[in-house]
Amino acid sequence: MKRTMWAFVLAVMVLWPGLARAGGASEAAGSEALPVGATFPDVSLGSDLPDAHRSYLGIAQKDGPVRLADVTAPVVILEIFSMYCPHCQREAPVLNDLYALLERGGHADTVKMLGIGAGNSAMEVDIYRNKFQTPYPLVADQKFEVHDACGKVGTPYFYVLAKKPGETAYTVVLSRLGRMDSPESFAADVLAAAP
Amino acid sequence: MSRSHSWMTPLASSRRGPFCRILLAALPLMVVIGFSPTARAEEAPAFTDSLFQAPEPLKSVDSVLAVKVGDPMPDFDLPTIDGGRVRLSDFVGKKKLVLSFVPAAWTPVCSGQWPGYNIARELFAAENAELVGISVDNVPSLHAWVTQMGGLWFPVASDFWPHGGLTGKLGILRPEGVAERALFIVDEKGIIRYIDVHDINSRPDLGVLLTALRGIKD
Numbered sequence: 001m002k003r004t005m006w007a008f009v010l011a012v013m014v015l016w017p018g019l020a021r022a023g024g025a026s027e028a029a030g031s032e033a034l035p036v037g038a039t040f041p042d043v044s045l046g047s048d049l050p051d052a053h054r055s056y057l058g059i060a061q062k063d064g065p066v067r068l069a070d071v072t073a074p075v076v077i078l079e080i081f082s083m084y085c086p087h088c089q090r091e092a093p094v095l096n097d098l099y100a101l102l103e104r105g106g107h108a109d110t111v112k113m114l115g116i117g118a119g120n121s122a123m124e125v126d127i128y129r130n131k132f133q134t135p136y137p138l139v140a141d142q143k144f145e146v147h148d149a150c151g152k153v154g155t156p157y158f159y160v161l162a163k164k165p166g167e168t169a170y171t172v173v174l175s176r177l178g179r180m181d182s183p184e185s186f187a188a189d190v191l192a193a194a195p
Numbered sequence: 196m197s198r199s200h201s202w203m204t205p206l207a208s209s210r211r212g213p214f215c216r217i218l219l220a221a222l223p224l225m226v227v228i229g230f231s232p233t234a235r236a237e238e239a240p241a242f243t244d245s246l247f248q249a250p251e252p253l254k255s256v257d258s259v260l261a262v263k264v265g266d267p268m269p270d271f272d273l274p275t276i277d278g279g280r281v282r283l284s285d286f287v288g289k290k291k292l293v294l295s296f297v298p299a300a301w302t303p304v305c306s307g308q309w310p311g312y313n314i315a316r317e318l319f320a321a322e323n324a325e326l327v328g329i330s331v332d333n334v335p336s337l338h339a340w341v342t343q344m345g346g347l348w349f350p351v352a353s354d355f356w357p358h359g360g361l362t363g364k365l366g367i368l369r370p371e372g373v374a375e376r377a378l379f380i381v382d383e384k385g386i387i388r389y390i391d392v393h394d395i396n397s398r399p400d401l402g403v404l405l406t407a408l409r410g411i412k413d
Contacts, residue, residue, distance in 0.1 A: 026307075084311035084398070086345050123402025124311070131314045142400075 024087040025154045025178035033151040033175050036193075040078075040161050040170040041149040042069040045114075045139050048122060053137035057112055068161075069168045073112040075194045076170060080116050080147060080157040083128035088156045091179050092132035098183035099135050111190060115139065118147040118155060153177060158186075162194045245343075246303050255394040258375055261366030264390055268292075268381040269364040273329065273352035276338040281327055281352045287385040291324035293408065294381070296362065298373040298395055300332040300340035305376075308398045309347055315401060316348050322408045324380075327352055331359045331374050367392060378404055382411055 034040060045066040054060050058072040068076075079095065081088040095113070102111050113136040117125040122140040129138050141147055150159065157177050161170035173193040180186040262269070272282045286292040295312070297305040309328055319326050326349040330337060333355040341351050354361045359368040367375040378399060380389035389407045393399045 082307075082311075083314065083401075084307045086310045086313070089310070089314055119398070121400045121402045123405070124400065127311075127315055127318065127401065127405075 024090065025156060026082070026085045026087055031152045031154055033153050033157065033177065034159065034172050036172050036175055038172045040068070040159065040172055042067050042169060043116075043146040043149050044068075045070075045137075049137055049139070057114070057137060068170065071112065071114075073110060074162060074164070075111040075173075075190065076161045077111065077113045077190060078116065078150075078159045078161055079114070080118050080150065080153055080155055080159075081128075082118050082155050083120050083124045085155040087179055089128075089132075091156050092128070092134065094180060094183055096132065096135065098180075098186060101183050101187050105187070107187075107191070111194070112136070116141050116146045119144055160190050160193055164195070246301050246306055247299075248303060252396045255396060256375060256392055257369045257371075257395075258367050258392075260390065260392060261364060262387055262390070264387055266387050268379070268385050268387050269361065271354075271361040271364075273354055273361065274334055275350045275352045276334055276341055277350070279350070281350050283381075283385065286325060286381070286383075288383060291322060291383060291408065291411065292379075292381040293319065293324050293326045293404070294377075294379040295326065295328045296367060296374040296377040296379075297328065297330050298369070298376055300330060300336050304396065304398055305330070306340075306344060308376075309341075309351075310344055311398075311401055312349065313347055315405070318405055319349075319408070322405075322411075323383075324408055325349070329354050329361070329374070331355055331362055331368070331372065369395075380404075380408055380411060382413075 045068060047065045049057070049066055051060065054062060054066070057066075057070075059066060059070050062070055077098075081091075083089070095115075099113055102108055102113070115134065115136065115138040117128065117138060117140050119142065120128070120140050121142045125138050125140045128134070139146070144152075147153070151157075154177050156179065158174065158180070159172055160174035162173045163170045173195070174189060268283055270283050272280055275281050283292075295309070297308060299305060312326060312328075328347065328349060328351040330351075331354045332340070334353045337351055337353055341347055354374070358372065359374065362368040362374045365377075365379070367377045369375060376393045376395045376397075376399065378389070378391040378393065379387055382388050388411045391399055391404070391407075
């Protein structure tokens with residue numbers, strides 16, 4: 001019994017830093033994240049989405065400015081990130097793994113991923129995209145307009161949004177600050193939270 | 196009863212010592228905190244919380260430039276946080292030099308600027324340019340700050356002593372003794388080709404800097 005106890009103590013001490021690091025994030029002063037159940041604002045996704053990303057989001061036929069409500073997918077994983085945020089940089093490959101996992105799992109048509117570069121210019125978002133070969137759409141939010149609209153959250157922040165057929169607005173079904181434990185566990189949480 | 200006694204005695208014994216008792220007593224709390232989603236999300240903010248937040252925005256620029264585009268870059272020889280030195284002569288005739296001055300270690304905007312440059316190393320290299328970060332903090336403070344940020348690939352130099360020696364020559368030393376948030380590009384001939392003395396309260400767009408760097412031709 002004593003050996004078990006001490007083994008547990010040592011295990012906690014060894015694992016402690018790793019456990020804490022798993023949730024790395026850059027906090028934002030005055031943040032008020034949108035809670036689960038809130039209607040997500042119909043934010044602008046700009047005018048610069050390339051054809052491939054418009055197609056991915058199911059809006060290939062739409063030219064010009066795009067808004068979130070234009071997206072037809074029943075579930076959207078929306079990440080608020082910054083190319084300046086070290087946690088976001090470390091999370092980028094994990095998100096690529098999540099993207100691949102969703103594809104392999106047959107969820108590519110129903111669960112879409114989207115990144116919002118809070119305070120980042122289009123060129124800064126391009127630097128991040130090129131560095132990490134991000135396959136899903138990333139949108140520059142240089143004036144923090146989207147960031148302000150969705151709670152001035154720290155980064156990385158994950159909103160999982162869902163809407164039913166016929167609905168225009170998305171509803172928050174998962175709202176979470178910080179790096180994910182693993183793509184597998186996050187995907188499981190997304191699929192469990194989405195109706 | 197005897198089993199209970201035998202369980203309690205070793206914990207209370209001097210062989211385990213007070214440290215072990217404290218550790219065991221704190222264990223349930225550590226487990227609860229360690230596994231709570233809130234704690235997991237807020238680990239990194241230990242760094243964020245340690246940053247100094249000015250009570251109000253500072254005057255955007257509070258110095259008068261002493262150099263202009265086309266001038267020779269003043270010579271410098273500064274200590275770096277890895278124990279080395281960085282000199283103008285290291286670059287003249289070889290590479291372009293990008294100098295990124297930030298006002299102070301352990302402040303929010305500065306802490307959110309250089310980590311972005313961490314993923315742009317190849318972009319500077321593609322322009323035959325080296326990046327050097329400079330502030331007027333002393334070497335130990337800069338070392339601790341950069342380490343806490345997770346490290347940087349480019350050299351970070353201290354213009355602490357004589358205080359603001361280079362910063363003063365450039366005319367970007369503010370009255371409170373810190374550097375402006377400023378960017379300089381120096382070409383291979385040692386000539387200043389770009390200056391951005393930025394609003395101290397906001398982060399300059401890395402895209403603008405890279406565009407300027409790409410626009411510098413012989």
